[in-house]
Amino acid sequence: SQTIHQWPATLVQPVGSPLSLECTVEGTSNPNLYWYRQAAGRGLQLLFYSVGIGQISSEVPQNLSASRPQDRQFILSSKKLLLSDSGFYLCAWSVRRLSGNEQFFGPGTRLTVL
Amino acid sequence: DQQVKQNSPSLSVQEGRISILNCDYTNSMFDYFLWYKKYPAEGPTFLISISSIKDKNEDGRFTVFLNKSAKHLSLHIVPSQPGDSAVYFCAALLFGNEKLTFGTGTRLTIIP
Numbered sequence: 001s002q003t004i005h006q007w008p009a010t011l012v013q014p015v016g017s018p019l020s021l022e023c024t025v026e027g028t029s030n031p032n033l034y035w036y037r038q039a040a041g042r043g044l045q046l047l048f049y050s051v052g053i054g055q056i057s058s059e060v061p062q063n064l065s066a067s068r069p070q071d072r073q074f075i076l077s078s079k080k081l082l083l084s085d086s087g088f089y090l091c092a093w094s095v096r097r098l099s100g101n102e103q104f105f106g107p108g109t110r111l112t113v114l
Numbered sequence: 115d116q117q118v119k120q121n122s123p124s125l126s127v128q129e130g131r132i133s134i135l136n137c138d139y140t141n142s143m144f145d146y147f148l149w150y151k152k153y154p155a156e157g158p159t160f161l162i163s164i165s166s167i168k169d170k171n172e173d174g175r176f177t178v179f180l181n182k183s184a185k186h187l188s189l190h191i192v193p194s195q196p197g198d199s200a201v202y203f204c205a206a207l208l209f210g211n212e213k214l215t216f217g218t219g220t221r222l223t224i225i226p
Contacts, residue, residue, distance in 0.1 A: 006157075032212050043120075043218035044158070044203060051212055059213075090157050094212075102148060103214055105157030 002027035006091050006106035013113055019064075019078040021109050023091030026072065031093040033074040034103060035066055039087040050074060086113045117141050118206050120217035128225050133191040135220050137204035142185060144206040148214065149178060149189045152201045161202075162189070191222075199224045 003026045013019060025031050035047040046059045048066035056066050063082050067075045074091055088110050092103040119138045127133045135149075145166050150158035164171040164178045164187070171178050177190045191198055201221045205214040 034213075044216040046213055046216075049212055088155070092157070102160045102163060104160065105150075108155065108157050110155065 002093070002104065004091060004093055004104060004106040006089075006109055008109060009107065010110045011112070013081050013111065015083055015113055016080045019076070019081050019085070019111070021076040021089055021091075021111075023074040023076075023106055024072055025093045028072070028093065028095060030071060031095060032103075033068060034092040034094070035074065035076050036090040036092065036105075037087045038090065044090070048076070081113045083113050086111055116218070118204060118215045118217040120202075120204060120220045122220050123218070124221040124223070126223045126225055127194050129196060130193045133189075133194045133198065133222055133224070135189040135191075135202050135204075135222065137187045137189075137217050139185050139187075139206050141206070141208075141215075142182070143208055144215075145209040146207040147178070147180060147187050148205045148207070149176075150203045150205065150216075151198075152203065152219070158203060194222075194224045196224050196226055198222060 005024050032051050034049045036044045037047055038044050048056055048058055050056050050068045053068055064078050088108050090108045091106040094103040117140050148163040149161040151161050152158040162173050162176045162178050164180050169180050175191055180187045201219045203219045204217045207214050
């Protein structure tokens with residue numbers, strides 16, 4: 001069975017510090033990978049998605065970047081965090097198929113920027 | 115441009131009654147619709163989906179209805195249980211596009 005891991009679960013960082021959140025998927029090959037953010041009182045905002053190693057699509061211009069160094073590894077980074085980067089970050093994976101594209105989410109990382 | 119909308123941010127329903135969660139969309143090209151359930155501090159979990167060629171899909175206590183002419187879908191939960199208290203997101207997909215478009219969510223509270 002497939003599993004998705006995210007770490008850390010919670011993170012408190014000062015403004016201007018760097019960020020690295022990691023996501024790994026087990027039990028599947030060549031998944032599509034996604035990073036979402038849920039800000040307080042808001043829906044799920046797609047930040048980045050990747051259909052393969054080294055292939056990153058950015059949905060919104062912002063202070064964040066993503067990388068996919070390995071097939072089942074997806075990393076969300078920032079060189080300098082802003083207060084507005086606070087939120088709940090979710091990684092998700094999916095397999096492309098004709099019948100639909102259910103995405104399966106990790107447990108999330110709660111980021112607080114002070 | 116919010117292509118998928120959930121206009122009710124919250125909903126309270128008595129235990130045992132039917133919960134109806136609504137979702138509207140603007141893009142008539144969407145091929146596939148999904149509902150997710152999310153508990154606080156956890157990732158969303160997939161609940162049920164429906165293809166645009168169908169108007170109903172049922173799975174246990176959960177039924178999703180799709181009205182393409184109205185660009186509206188709804189999730190029915192019957193009977194509602196306390197464990198159903200969560201935030202529910204609807205999402206839509208275009209085949210060939212790897213992205214889901216999510217609504218803003220509805221917080222469902224089941225009253226014992």
